[in-house]
Amino acid sequence: MNEQLQPLKKPVRTGKAGRSGTQDDIVYAHIFEAILEQRLAPGTKLSEEALGEIFGVSRTIIRRALSRLAHESVVLLRPNRGAVVASPTVEEARQVFFSRRMVERAITELAVQHATVEQLNELRQMVREERDSFSRGDRGAGIRLSGEFHLKLAEAAGNAPLVSFQRSLVSQTSLIIAQYESGNRSHCSYDEHMQLIDAIEARDAGQAVSLMMHHMDHIDSKLNLDEESASDDLHAVFSHLLKKPKASAKG
Amino acid sequence: MNEQLQPLKKPVRTGKAGRSGTQDDIVYAHIFEAILEQRLAPGTKLSEEALGEIFGVSRTIIRRALSRLAHESVVLLRPNRGAVVASPTVEEARQVFFSRRMVERAITELAVQHATVEQLNELRQMVREERDSFSRGDRGAGIRLSGEFHLKLAEAAGNAPLVSFQRSLVSQTSLIIAQYESGNRSHCSYDEHMQLIDAIEARDAGQAVSLMMHHMDHIDSKLNLDEESASDDLHAVFSHLLKKPKASAKG
DNA sequence: GATTATGCTTTTGTGTACAAATAAAGCAAA
DNA sequence: TTTGCTTTATTTGTACACAAAAGCATAATC
Known part of the structure; x- marks a missing residue:
């Protein structure tokens, strides 16, 4: 019981912790x-x-x-x-997904209006990292990066309370996916993420929202109750x- | 600098603090x-x-x-x-109100589906207390009770993440109102609250949402920038x- | 043999002491 | 008088010690 960390090294990539220094x-x-x-x-x-x-x-x-x-x-x-x-119970998961649909719709609409090309390119870079993680077989990192994509999108929408709520929802969603997602590693969300970015860049709100809602459906449909x-x-x-x-x- | 509280008495009414005992x-x-x-x-x-x-x-x-x-x-x-x-800056206030519109719409729709008669009666009781506070001239308590009404409505909607987000939004809204609302004490939100409960009890989603959106508009329109x-x-x-x-x- | 009581151990809750960082005040020089 | 620097004081950050609560095991009784 006397093991110790070296000075305390931070993990691969945070994106969540504020200045991520303390x-x-x-x-x-x-x-x-x-x-x-x-x-x-x-x-x-x-x-x-x-x-x-x-x-x-x-x-x-x-x-x-x-x-x-x-x-x-x-x-x-x-x-x-x-x-x-x-x-999280199945009912709690359901509630989280309900809220996420609501938030993601709003975020997508705002992002179509406000996201800069620079932000969209950063998002593309994140999607590439996400894809790499999955192709490496690193499912944990993949889930995490997928979550960070949605959080970054929220930031691009430019609404602080929404970002904060999204952070909480994404965390919970990640936990739910980790807990309930079925074994088939078909978590190819990165493809849908890319299409979404394209629609946002084209400033096509209808298409972007539609893609986002389908994306939510897909995530939703992959859940089961195996522990x-x-x-x-x-x-x-x-x-x-x-x-x-x-x-x-x-x- | 040596004043002390008596054993530590809790304030009039919390509604926010969990078991409100610690x-x-x-x-x-x-x-x-x-x-x-x-x-x-x-x-x-x-x-x-x-x-x-x-x-x-x-x-x-x-x-x-x-x-x-x-x-x-x-x-x-x-x-x-x-x-x-x-x-909060004016821009931050704007963002909070955007999020609130989104959340209140969802909450209203859910409440129409799920709120029990008992919950609606509790809400009516809260509105009466709110009205009394304003008629007493106790603006602070009125603002607080108005916020607690919206929080209680969120609880009646039965979605935990939404309740949590609403708590944060209501707190911020209260702060914004306290800071920016113009002097005219025409904060007769309790009337709109009552109508809203009636629409929910009648299970009239369209009417309820419409009333809620107008309610948001009214709150919004009462803000100015006086400090x-x-x-x-x-x-x-x-x-x-x-x-x-x-x-x-x-x- | 099952169940409840009781003491013991482990873990959390709270207060406080000390270290580090920031803000303030005083002083000197331009 | 004002500006910049040095020193002082205040305030926050962190660790730790003690108190209180919960969990666990043992034992005694029905």
Whole structure:
């Protein structure tokens, strides 16, 4: 139980954490990523002390990160009983998707009006990264990048409250997909993403919204109710970040 | 600087704080109420230590409350520079109202489908309280209750993410109204609220949505850009909660 | 053998001390 | 008088220690 992170390295790519420099942003991003990539299964207990030890920070920092995750409904914070990875029910998933349809429609319309060519090119670059992740077989990163695409689109729409809501919805959606999506790796959302960007650049609101709604339908239709298992050992989950203490202190 | 609250009494009515029992819920509610009732002007610095002393709790609790307010964009949290009451710009106000129109439309449609008669009666009771507040001349409470009406309606719609987003939007709207609404006290929103409930009870979606959109228009049209002043002395703002130390230690 | 009571362990909640960063004040020089 | 710098003071950031609550296991009783 005395493993420590090196100075505390931030993960591949965040996009979510504000200035992504402070300790709690880093912890937040790591835990979030671990959840999305299913290294942390829904229901897993997130002990403050254990996480603090793993990341080499005090419980204060962990607590802030967990609080933030709880606010996005990715983590459930039970008073006096600690935090667990959220396990959205089918009904909760349905509600999230309802809200997402609403938000994505609004975002698409706004993006058609406001998105700059520069922003659209950045979006294209993100889609390429997303595609690469899936073709590498890195499903976790793919889901995450897909989410970041939708978040970036929200930013291009230029409405701050919508961005904030979208962030929360995307997080929850990612968790739901990670939990419920059927095994067929046909998550070729990047193709639909590209078409969407084209429609927005053409300033064709009708077409863009139509594509977005179909995209939502596709995501929706891929869900099923299989429960998959993942590790709930915090040390194992974050082992790739740990430097071995002596030689084999925990093997 | 040695004033203390009695055991820590919660404000009139919260509706916002979860179980509204824990210390930080109480602190949150008090500060939020003070902002809505314009006893705390936009831009006012919210010192952790001062607030801690006033409420008789440690900075830990204050910090959580501020963090929560910041997440609703009612308070601005600047790293290393403390918290201030948010002062939404005209553009930010515009964005909030755009989002609200979107959300209120969805909520109204869902409420027509799902709201029970019991919920509608509770809503009517809230509108009566709102009306009473305005007739008493208690503008702050009126604005707050008006916001709580919209939040309760969101709950009746039965979509959790929407409720959460609505909470944030309502908070911001209240702040905007408190800051920008013109002096004419023609804030007779309670009348429109009553008509809305009737339309929902009649399960007339078209009429309900139409009323809601007009309601939004009315709120919108009442805004102007006058800046009003309010106290920025924390002790004065919360004086009604303080018991006098000895006889006249601070007069 | 099942069930409830009780003490023990673990984990979270809160207050506080110390470190770091920022803002303020004072002073000097132009 | 004003401007810039140095020093001081205030305020936030983080860690830690102690208190309180929940969970767990053991044991006793029905």
